[in-house]
Amino acid sequence: MPDVVASAAPRASLGEPLLQVRDVSKHYPARGDALLKAGGVVRAVDDVSFTLHRGETLGIVGESGCGKSTLARVLLRLVEPTGGQALFGDTDIFQLSRREMRRHRRRMQIVFQDPFASLNPRMTVAQIIREPWAIFPDALPRREWSDRIAELLTRVGLGPDDGHRYPHQFSGGQRQRIGIARALALNPEIVVCDEPVSALDVSIQAQVINLLEEIQEEFGLSYIFIAHDLSVVRHISDRVAVMYLGKIVEIGTWQQIYDHPAHPYTQALLSAAPAIDPAERRDRVILQGEVPSPINPPSGCRFRTRCHMAEAVCANEAPELSGDPTQRAVACHFADSDRGMDAPIQANSA
Amino acid sequence: MAMADIARTAAVAEVAAPVLRVTDLQVAFQTPHGRVSAVNGVSYEIRPGETVGILGESGSGKSVSVGAIMGLLDSPPAEIGGHVYFRDTDLLNAPPAETRRIRGDRVSMVFQDAVTALNPGLTVGYQISEMYRVHRPGTSKRDALNKAVALMDQVKIPSARQRVRSYPYEFSGGMSQRIMIAMAIALAPDVLIADEPTTALDVTVQAQIMQLLTELREQTGMALILITHDIGVVAETADRVMVMYGGRVMESGPTAEVVARPAHPYTIGLMNSVPRAEMKHEKLRTIEGAPPVLTAMPSGCPFHPRCAKRQPECSRDRPSLQSVALGRESACHFAAEVLGA
Ligand SMILES: Nc1ncnc2c1ncn2[C@@H]1O[C@H](COP(=O)(O)OP(=O)(O)OP(=O)(O)O)[C@@H](O)[C@H]1O
Ligand code: SF4
Ligand SMILES: [Mg+2]
Numbered sequence: 180m181p182d183v184v185a186s187a188a189p190r191a192s193l194g195e196p197l198l199q200v201r202d203v204s205k206h207y208p209a210r211g212d213a214l215l216k217a218g219g220v221v222r223a224v225d226d227v228s229f230t231l232h233r234g235e236t237l238g239i240v241g242e243s244g245c246g247k248s249t250l251a252r253v254l255l256r257l258v259e260p261t262g263g264q265a266l267f268g269d270t271d272i273f274q275l276s277r278r279e280m281r282r283h284r285r286r287m288q289i290v291f292q293d294p295f296a297s298l299n300p301r302m303t304v305a306q307i308i309r310e311p312w313a314i315f316p317d318a319l320p321r322r323e324w325s326d327r328i329a330e331l332l333t334r335v336g337l338g339p340d341d342g343h344r345y346p347h348q349f350s351g352g353q354r355q356r357i358g359i360a361r362a363l364a365l366n367p368e369i370v371v372c373d374e375p376v377s378a379l380d381v382s383i384q385a386q387v388i389n390l391l392e393e394i395q396e397e398f399g400l401s402y403i404f405i406a407h408d409l410s411v412v413r414h415i416s417d418r419v420a421v422m423y424l425g426k427i428v429e430i431g432t433w434q435q436i437y438d439h440p441a442h443p444y445t446q447a448l449l450s451a452a453p454a455i456d457p458a459e460r461r462d463r464v465i466l467q468g469e470v471p472s473p474i475n476p477p478s479g480c481r482f483r484t485r486c487h488m489a490e491a492v493c494a495n496e497a498p499e500l501s502g503d504p505t506q507r508a509v510a511c512h513f514a515d516s517d518r519g520m521d522a523p524i525q526a527n528s529a
Numbered sequence: 530m531a532m533a534d535i536a537r538t539a540a541v542a543e544v545a546a547p548v549l550r551v552t553d554l555q556v557a558f559q560t561p562h563g564r565v566s567a568v569n570g571v572s573y574e575i576r577p578g579e580t581v582g583i584l585g586e587s588g589s590g591k592s593v594s595v596g597a598i599m600g601l602l603d604s605p606p607a608e609i610g611g612h613v614y615f616r617d618t619d620l621l622n623a624p625p626a627e628t629r630r631i632r633g634d635r636v637s638m639v640f641q642d643a644v645t646a647l648n649p650g651l652t653v654g655y656q657i658s659e660m661y662r663v664h665r666p667g668t669s670k671r672d673a674l675n676k677a678v679a680l681m682d683q684v685k686i687p688s689a690r691q692r693v694r695s696y697p698y699e700f701s702g703g704m705s706q707r708i709m710i711a712m713a714i715a716l717a718p719d720v721l722i723a724d725e726p727t728t729a730l731d732v733t734v735q736a737q738i739m740q741l742l743t744e745l746r747e748q749t750g751m752a753l754i755l756i757t758h759d760i761g762v763v764a765e766t767a768d769r770v771m772v773m774y775g776g777r778v779m780e781s782g783p784t785a786e787v788v789a790r791p792a793h794p795y796t797i798g799l800m801n802s803v804p805r806a807e808m809k810h811e812k813l814r815t816i817e818g819a820p821p822v823l824t825a826m827p828s829g830c831p832f833h834p835r836c837a838k839r840q841p842e843c844s845r846d847r848p849s850l851q852s853v854a855l856g857r858e859s860a861c862h863f864a865a866e867v868l869g870a
Contacts, residue, residue, distance in 0.1 A: 242731035350819050380586040380820060381758060382835075385802035385813040392812070407732065414804030414813070437806070451736035453761030455788050455803060460765070465740060466733045468687075469701050 193417075194233035197401050198254075198369060203227045203263030205246075205253050209474045219474050223249040225425040226263070228500065231369065236395065236402040238416030238433070240409060240448070244470060245422040247405045251373045254403070255289050256280055285315060288362035292374035294354030298346040304332070304357055305342030311365050318365055331360040335390060352383035359390065363398060371403045376411060388415060409452045413437050421445045424473055424481040427500055431507035441509045444482045480512070488513055547574035548616065548719045548752050549598075549636065555610035556593050556602065556776075558823075564608075565823035567593045569776045570850075571611075575720065580746065580753040582767030582784060584760060584799075586820050590776040591756045595722050597621070600632050615720070634664050637713040641725035643705040647697040653708050654693030657681070660715040680711040684741060703734035707741070714745060721746075722754040727762070739766060760803060764788050769856075772796050775821045775831035778850055780864075782857030792859035792868040795832045830861070838863055 204226055209219035224246040231237050239247050252258045254265055256272065265272040267286065275283055291297040298307055305328050312318045319327055329339035335356040337349075346354055355375060362370050372391065376384040388411065395402060406412050412419060413433055420430040421442065429442040440446045443464075450461040466485045471477055477484050483493040492512050500510040556568040568590040575581045583591050596602045597609050598620060613620040615631050640646050648656060657680055658673035668676075674693065681689035684707040697705060706726060713721055723742060727735035743766060746753050755767055763770050764784055771781040772795065780793035791797045798816035818835040821827055827834050833843040842862060850860045853868050861867055 242733060352819060381760075381799060381802045382586060382816040383819060385804075385815040386817075388804070389812050389815060409732070410804045413806065414809060433809075448733060451733045453735075453739075453759065453765045455760050455764045455800060456805065457764075457785075459806065463736060465736055469703055469734060470731075 194235060194401075196230045197233045197267070198231040199264075199266040200230070200254070201228050201264040201266070203250070203253060203265060204261045205249050205258065206261045221473050222425045222476060223473060224253060227422075227425075227427055229420055229427065229430060231401055231403060233368075233401055234395075234399060235417040236404050236415050238412035238419040239403065239405045239422060240407065240412050240419060241422035242407060242448075242470060244424075244473065246425040246473075247407075247422055248373050250422075251289065251371045251403065251405055254371060255284070255287060257289075281314070285311075285318070285365040286367055287369045287371065288365065288367040289371045289373060290355070290358050290362050290375045292378055294351055294358055294378065295346075297358055298354060298361075300346055302345075303342060304337075304344055304346065304349075304360075307346070307357065308332075308342070308361050308364050311361075315365065327364075331363055334363070334394065335360045336386070350383075352379050352387060355379060355387055356390065359387075359394070363394065366398065367400070369401045369403065371405070373405045374407070375404075377406060377408060384411065391415065409449060421448065424470060424476050426481060426510065427508075428482065428511070429507075429509045430500070435507050441507075441514050442482075442511050443486050443488050447485075480510070545576045545578075546616075547576050549754075550574040550614040551594075551598070551611070552614075553611040554594060554597060554613065555608075556590070556597050557608045559606045559608070560824075562824050566826070567776050567823060568597070571771075571773075571778055573771055573778075573781065575752045575754060577719065577752055578746065578750045579769070580743075580755055580767045582763035582770040583754065583756045583773060584758065584763050584770055585773035586758055586799075588820055588822070589773040591773055592724055593776075594773075595638070595724060595754065595756060598636065599638055599722065600628060634716050635718055636720040636722065637716070637718040638722040638724065639706070639709045639713045639726050641728050643709040643729075644697070644702055646709055647705060649697050652694050652696055653681075653700070654678070654695075657693075657708065657712050657715060660712055664716055676715070677711075680715055681708070683714075683745075684708070684711045686711075703730055703737065706730065706738055710738075710741065710745070714749070714751075717749060718751055720752045720754065722756070724756045725758070726755075728757070728759075735762075742766075760788065760800060772799070775826055776823070777831060778858075778860065779832065780857070780859040780861075781850075782854070786854075786857060790868060792853045792857060792864050793861050794836050794838045794867060797867070798835070798837075838867065 203224060205224040206220040206222055209221050227250060229237065241247050253260045260273050272283060308328050308331060309324050312324060328342050332341050333339050337353060337356055346357065349357065376387050379387060392415065394400065404412065404415055416433050418430065418432050419436040420427045421444065423444050429436065429445045436445060437449065440449055447464040447466050450464045454460045468485055471484055479494045479496055480498050483489040498510045498512045500508045501514060552572045554568055554571040557564050557566045571594050573581060585591050598613050602609065609621055611621065615636060618627055618631060620628050620631060654674055654677045657677035661668040661673040661676060678689045678693050681693060686692060686704060686707050700708065727738050730738065739762065742753065757763055767784045769782065770784040770787050772779045772793065774795050779795045780787065787796065788800065791800060801814040802816065804813060816835050821831060829844040829847050833839045836843065848860045848862045850858045851864060853859045853864045
């Protein structure tokens with residue numbers, strides 16, 4: 180098998196740090212009487228740290244309930260964090276007042292998963308796109324609005340006159356394009372994409388992925404790209420963080436994560452993804468059981484209840500995300516051992 | 530696979546008669562916008578122990594086509610034509626007394642959304658054992674419950690004996706799907722139809738469920754019809770695949786051959802839409818436009834507005850499904866060329 184990975188040129192070195200996320204947590208009071216009385220909390224996001232560099236795409240993968248979407252919402256302060264810092268330059272986003280936060284939103288936008296629910300059905304597409312300009316009068320002079328709307332619509336692959344129509348008159352893929360045009364309206368620096376293609380048909384997914392890549396280059400955007408589809412994340416990301424039960428268990432470049440996964444959860448996750456090409460199939464690790472509740476997560480390492488490598492230490496001590504979170508880091512007590520770790524993928528060819 | 534196994538598989542495939550034969554299945558709906566055709570001329574057969582995958586994007590007619598087999602479509606508005614033979618009985622034309630003995634019994638089904646398919650007010654044990662009380666009158670309550678426990682064991686639900694009295698809300702999505710599978714295999718069906726059985730599940734749970742379905746098929750020799758929009762799932766599980774678009778079959782054949790050398794431009798486009806490792810630094814080669822809506826089905830080849838290979842005749846003449854190689858068919862005017870390319 181040709182070594183396709185090695186021949187693919189990795190992207191030039193990382194840009195300057197743009198967003199530094201430090202020990203961010205979001206805990207919700209647990210629902211249900213008994214748990215509430217016991218003071219139970221849902222640790223949706225627990226001490227998450229990473230750095231997003233200018234111009235890069237940081238992919239975040241994990242299964243449902245691992246905290247990906249909560250993390251996205253916390254970073255935009257659509258929900259308030261329980262703790263931690265998010266430094267955009269010298270500013271901690273979490274310390275901004277309501278008013279300051281509104282100004283800050285110009286620099287950070289979000290594209291949601293559900294193109295149906297995320298657009299106001301009573302507004303025309305033009306109204307949806309220009310809404311932020313009304314909030315920020317200095318963003319764009321009013322006389323330029325209609326030209327800019329036509330320009331944005333064309334850029335995302337819609338017709339320049341589509342501004343007169345309503346969201347329900349568009350297909351799912353087209354609605355996602357409207358959501359992208361809206362996110363671009365204020366020239367943001369960071370766009371958080373929360374499962375932007377998972378509601379779309381395969382053929383439409385590919386169109387939207389291409390569009391996101393094109394506008395990233397054109398507008399100099401940095402992406403936090405959240406998705407559960409591993410092949411989509413590999414395609415679009417420069418670096419990838421893997422989450423499990425509210426924590427990042429491993430972070431690294433896409434090559435490190437996909438070609439040399441070091442955390443047993445990353446290894447199992449990658450091996451579970453069905454592949455079209457027999458050469459891309461990995462030896463499948465079938466995990467036992469399912470993700471435990473985030474209300475009383477397992478002591479020590481949260482993955483230990485399903486981990487084939489777990490030992491006594493795993494129940495007693497939570498492994499730290501070793502190393503520098505701008506570089507490769509792994510939260511496993513045995514990440515450096517040679518017990519099957521850091522093994523290149525086994526293509527079960529022949 | 531050892532040589533002996535290959536020989537045996539081939540022999541079984543030749544000898545065993547198809548357990549289900551679908552010929553020229555048609556489904557149309559009467560709607561306020563007129564009559565629309567959702568499934569058009571679908572034909573296939575499946576033998577014991579075989580897995581046939583039905584692959585397509587949303588609205589391509591996958592669910593409607595199996596809904597017709599299972600008698601799940603209300604008519605009106607549905608108008609159903611063609612034949613679905615289970616052994617010698619035509620499920621679409623036999624008297625209801627006869628089809629009732631087959632549907633849900635010899636041919637059973639699991640759905641995408643297990644959590645809503647289960648009745649929240651009844652214990653899972655009751656719901657599984659109901660299969661016996663309804664289809665096998667005379668089974669004692671106790672017997673039925675014991676069988677429910679055995680089935681829960683078989684689909685690998687831990688502590689089955691205790692959990693048989695639990696209610697659906699006490700189960701996760703993956704566990705609920707196991708319960709649905711337990712119900713579907715309770716009467717040892719000859720054919721199991723699974724309509725997107727893992728689409729609502731996480732990838733590690735999907736791997737567990739697909740492994741379970743494969744094991745059950747191997748143990749029981751039932752035939753499996755697997756509906757999915759995920760080419761990877763089809764590629765790993767199905768012996769043969771049928772690619773649907775706009776209610777029609779675009780191509781069919783042994784899965785390994787179809788994914789290695791597709792014979793239809795739509796299949797090629799679909800495969801190119803899934804990002805692979807070696808395309809990391811390239812733009813994805815996409816299919817332009819969007820799948821058709823039933824009320825505005827294109828003339829000629831239903832795929833022609835989006836096809837990179839289309840020629841003038843493609844919008845005029847509808848290509849019929851033609852044999853392009855042993856066991857392979859494609860509905861494209863240029864199928865031979867596409868396959869050769
Ligand atoms: N009762 C009905 N009346 C009118 N049209 C219908 C009816 N039921 C289904 N359809 C239409 O039939 C077409 C085929 O639908 P079907 O559910 O089989 O698609 P599918 O391939 O299963 O898609 P998905 O991947 O989204 O499940 C769709 O356009 C659908 O809207
Ligand atoms: S018949 Fe024509 S339009 Fe249809 S798939 Fe073949 S080349 Fe494309
Ligand atoms: Mg369906």
